[in-house]
Amino acid sequence: MYHISDLKKYIRCPRLFQLSFNEEGTSFNPYVRLDQEVTELARIKLNANNYFLGIVNDEPEKALNAMDNYEWIIKGRFEYKNLRVKVPFLHKNEDGWDLYFLFIGNYPHDDDILFYTSTLWVLINNNIKIKDISIIHLNSKYVREDKLDIDQLFVISKNFYNAKNNESNNIKQLIFKKMKDYSDTLNKMDIALNSKIYPSKKVKACTRFGKCKYYDTCFVEELDMEDNSILTLVSSQYKNEMYQEGIKYLKDVDLERLEGSRKQFAQIMADINGGLFFDKLALKTWLYKLKYPLSFLDFEWETYAIPPYQGMKTYDVLPFQYSLHILEDEKIIHKEFIGENDTRLNLLKSLLNDIPKTGSIIAYNGEAAEKIRIKELAKMFPEYSKPLMKIYSRIVDLQLPFDLGIVYDTRMKGHYSLKMIMSLLNDVGYSELEISQGMDAVFNWRSLDKLESKEEKEIVIENLKSYCAMDTYAMIVVYRWLKKLAE
Ligand code: SF4
Structure with a gap:
């Protein structure tokens, strides 16, 4: 069984998916403190009273069966072609269901579109008719008084936000537009798991969302990198390319491929000066x-x-x-x-x-x-x-x-x-x-x-x-x- 996180890893880098799939999960201490159970607060905001609440390791039939008897499905587990998703909120509409994603942040952007589209794909393939899609998220304008005002704490949005945190694309339209058939990717994930670990290859994904956790395993040679290695050059698009071509040190940098920042200048001068x-x-x-x-x-x-x-x-x-x-x-x-x-x-x-x-x-x-x-x-x-x-x-x-x-x-x-x-x-x-x-x-x-x-x-x-x-x-x-x- 796969989760959306596995799908994301495979798309980022098949080797990353292979390395992480069978690894024991390590306990994670979040950067942000979250003392309350946010799903429960959001449930109150949505006024969801007649509900089924899914739990870890539920069989997917459980949520499907509950749809006959409840108005709301909260944290329901659904599965299609081995991809399991946890759906924050589904609300029964006249002849279908309204889907609510929960975002514990102030401004949901469409950069996590794969999460939304793959969830929708699983639901549709379980013959669930989705009528509307919204995101319930935290309200950046809310200032707490003595007591927490749950109604003010959240916003229910029909739109994503852009880089300037202004409302942009309609959530439902964009998710339907970007949704793909993930069957082929899921098949390739099966093949990857039955294959030897793929060789490491430096790609943008190695550092794009922060340094990949396997970076030091994939590129062991860099652990012993010399102080003046060209690989230490900051904000350089071409340093890996130059390194592959045999330009090993800062002082030998190809000036044509240098962005030319003051920091880069200081680095090169430091190498020239010893x-x-x-x-x-x-x-x-x-x-x-x-x-x-x-x-x-x-x-x-x-x-x-x-x-x-x-x-x-x-x-x-x-x-x-x-x-x-x-x-x-x-x-x-x-x-x-x-x-x-x-x-x-x-x-x-x-x-x-x-x-x-x-x-x-x-x-x-x-x-x-x-x-x-x-x-x-x-x-x-x-x-x-x-x-x-x-x-x-x-x-x-x-x-x-x-x-x-x-x-x-x-x-x-x-x-x-x-x-x-x-x-x-x-x-x-x-x-x-x-x-x-x-x-x-x-x-x-x-x-x-x-x-x-x-x-x-x-x-x-x-x-x-x-x-x-x-x-x-x-x-x-x-x-x-x-x-x-x-x-
Ligand atoms: S460091 Fe790069 S090659 Fe290695 S697993 Fe991560 S993304 Fe893949």
């Missing part, structure tokens, strides 16, 4: 703008699909921790905050108290993270908007010299996260910590609710503090390195 490139004048100019005392700031936060507290919207984030290292006259002071549950107000009050009133506030990737967090807090708590927006205006992004190709060391291999740079600078690093990744920090904070013993909670909190403090300490190390280069 490993390091920096634009001294640009670096000096950037450093010159920084004003003492320097406050190095880092937030950790949780993202909630459904707003858990007043004033929050769908997919809002809740900052629960910060670390602040203050550097003045080469003296370092450390301050920090961590809270549980709805800790927004306590966090912002503590921050306003801890952060120096003058000087630059430095955050790594601060444009895309800390600045946005501060702005969000200012919006949620307008009475603190003025001092928060002052902090906002003082934030300087430490990632900028790397983003702009002002500094590059070939040992970065195309990446310049704080962890990567710290590993080059031979300072005490993240590897010593119990929590060493941003998402681990979120999962650990998430686990605090479930821990009963005070001791266990304290250990998690200490680990979280160490991790966040390492981020701001790492920024000082990187800042000092940049300063040294400029001198």
Whole structure:
């Protein structure tokens, strides 16, 4: 039996389908927190009261038989030609059924069209007459009051949304138009499973939706890739092509096939220089703008699909921790905050108290993270908007010299996260910590609710503090390195 995820994998890459099909599923900790059972909330929104509820491993006949006796089929399992689908909601209409897909996001786009078309294909081939198709999704405009308003939380849409999140194609028309007969693909999937694993071949699908989980198995040779390999070239359409032709190093790049970004220039110059490139004048100019005392700031936060507290919207984030290292006259002071549950107000009050009133506030990737967090807090708590927006205006992004190709060391291999740079600078690093990744920090904070013993909670909190403090300490190390280069 196949699921739509298998069909998607096969279409992405037959080898990926082969490798993953018999693999044990690993437990998955979602990036976004979802405490409520969304299907149940959507059921209430749809006013579905007389319903059959399908469960895992149901025989497909079960949902089919239930169609005679119920007005609604929720999570019904249906199957055709070995392809099994789980259908969120079917509602009996006069002489057919209305189909509702459930999308736990604000804007369903048509990029997941295969999911919708293959579901429809299975239903039609079970002789189910589909009258109308809609998507029930989260309402981006809903702001939670004291209690969750389920009616406001969802929107029932007849249209997909485009890249700008404006309404676009009609859902029913597009799904019917794009639906294909998947029999041939399903037959080929059978053949693939009875064949030897296909050889790996570098295709766009290897990296298109993020790096494929089998990438390192498929291209083992790249694990030992040299620091100055052409394969480290960032945002390059042709690097694989050049590599296949025997152009192995950055310095030998074919200029005709170079996009020509500043980062690429820095990478090539670093290889020509023997490993390091920096634009001294640009670096000096950037450093010159920084004003003492320097406050190095880092937030950790949780993202909630459904707003858990007043004033929050769908997919809002809740900052629960910060670390602040203050550097003045080469003296370092450390301050920090961590809270549980709805800790927004306590966090912002503590921050306003801890952060120096003058000087630059430095955050790594601060444009895309800390600045946005501060702005969000200012919006949620307008009475603190003025001092928060002052902090906002003082934030300087430490990632900028790397983003702009002002500094590059070939040992970065195309990446310049704080962890990567710290590993080059031979300072005490993240590897010593119990929590060493941003998402681990979120999962650990998430686990605090479930821990009963005070001791266990304290250990998690200490680990979280160490991790966040390492981020701001790492920024000082990187800042000092940049300063040294400029001198
Ligand atoms: S890395 Fe590429 S070739 Fe290997 S399984 Fe993934 S998509 Fe297929």
